[in-house]
Amino acid sequence: MRGRIRVACLAAWAASAVPAPAAAWDFPGHRIVGAIADLVLQQYHPATQQRVSELLQKNDGGSVQKRSLSEVAVFPDCAKKGNVPFCGRPPSDEEKAYAERNPHHDQFHFADVPLQQPSYVPNTAGTQGIDAVQMIGYAVAQLRGKTPPAKPDVNLTDTEAVWLIAHLVGDIHQPLHVGAKYFDKTCQTSVDPNIGGTPPTFGIGDTSAMTMGGNLIFLVAPPPAVPPVPNLHLYWDSTAVVRAMQAAGSAHSEQDFAKLLAAAPPGGWETTGSADTWAAQWASEIMPLAVEAHQRLTIRKGSKPSPFSFTGGCTWETTLDPSYQDWAKAQARRQLAMAGFRLAALFKAIFEP
Numbered sequence: 246m247r248g249r250i251r252v253a254c255l256a257a258w259a260a261s262a263v264p265a266p267a268a269a270w271d272f273p274g275h276r277i278v279g280a281i282a283d284l285v286l287q288q289y290h291p292a293t294q295q296r297v298s299e300l301l302q303k304n305d306g307g308s309v310q311k312r313s314l315s316e317v318a319v320f321p322d323c324a325k326k327g328n329v330p331f332c333g334r335p336p337s338d339e340e341k342a343y344a345e346r347n348p349h350h351d352q353f354h355f356a357d358v359p360l361q362q363p364s365y366v367p368n369t370a371g372t373q374g375i376d377a378v379q380m381i382g383y384a385v386a387q388l389r390g391k392t393p394p395a396k397p398d399v400n401l402t403d404t405e406a407v408w409l410i411a412h413l414v415g416d417i418h419q420p421l422h423v424g425a426k427y428f429d430k431t432c433q434t435s436v437d438p439n440i441g442g443t444p445p446t447f448g449i450g451d452t453s454a455m456t457m458g459g460n461l462i463f464l465v466a467p468p469p470a471v472p473p474v475p476n477l478h479l480y481w482d483s484t485a486v487v488r489a490m491q492a493a494g495s496a497h498s499e500q501d502f503a504k505l506l507a508a509a510p511p512g513g514w515e516t517t518g519s520a521d522t523w524a525a526q527w528a529s530e531i532m533p534l535a536v537e538a539h540q541r542l543t544i545r546k547g548s549k550p551s552p553f554s555f556t557g558g559c560t561w562e563t564t565l566d567p568s569y570q571d572w573a574k575a576q577a578r579r580q581l582a583m584a585g586f587r588l589a590a591l592f593k594a595i596f597e598p
């Protein structure tokens with residue numbers, strides 16, 4: 246179970262030293278997902294919209310401030326340390342209170358399921374009790390009035406449960422927030438770090454090296470070109486979203502882009518079965534996309550060492566060609582739309598079952 250400790254270190258790093266990887270789907274992506282859900286709820290599920298709105302309203306010295314899913318979807322990132330440049334403001338008192346009650350909140354945002362695995366399975370390498378999949382389940386159970394099994398150092402108000410769901414449903418529709426490539430100790434051969442046994446063991450950082458969801462796969466470009474962002478994870482978080490907006494002619498308006506996506510649900514967006522299972526289904530569904538997001542690339546061992554001993558020592562490099570970028574922006578557009586419609590459906594399932 247050593248892998249858990251490694252992941253904890255990873256999250257601590259993401260929170261403290263380098264803010265960039267924390268900005269999952271970057272902020273435009275999260276606001277767009279929230280805005281699609283706002284539009285769908287207003288149009289089709291007003292009772293759910295009313296319930297969500299009541300939970301999000303803030304009493305500010307006697308006046309009531311209404312807040313949308315689009316606004317609150319970024320709060321879990323704004324609550325992270327070092328994220329002021331991305332959030333555009335210091336953490337609010339509300340975000341600080343959430344961070345204090347949930348000291349490992351940085352880890353709520355992702356899983357690192359090995360690309361060799363066909364689906365999300367709890368208690369295997371790259372999963373943990375407070376990963377994105379399991380935290381969505383926890384917050385959903387809380388809002389449904391069930392008492393979720395306690396998790397150490399997890400304590401959400403119902404308002405925080407709403408904004409956390411609004412954020413995490415976005416995160417788990419970004420392929421590199423769910424699937425991760427691992428290598429053997431030479432950092433040249435892809436491996437599955439699951440070793441097996443009871444309880445299961447995995448040697449992340451010891452017998453295998455981790456790319457941290459692509460955060461350690463650096464982008465390089467032939468001079469004089471410079472890569473759009475430093476690493477593959479951030480490319481999917483931010484650049485792919487921006488390029489999808491540009492391609493749709495909504496480069497400067499997240500709201501216009503959200504309206505465009507909300508006008509037609511993407512094929513295959515609906516989820517069957519109990520809402521309790523949806524997050525795991527979505528995580529499993531995105532694995533082939535995570536695989537393809539790596540398979541389309543030539544990923545080489547890099548010359549720079551990893552800044553973190555727990556990752557296994559290496560960094561990697563890759564170059565994105567135009568066809569990869571065209572493919573990625575189309576995937577990002579579809580994933581944002583899926584996340585938006587599914588976020589609305591999840592709140593409907595919670596409040597109007």
Ligand SMILES: [Zn+2]
Nearest residue numbers: 269322354416
């Ligand atoms: Zn996130």
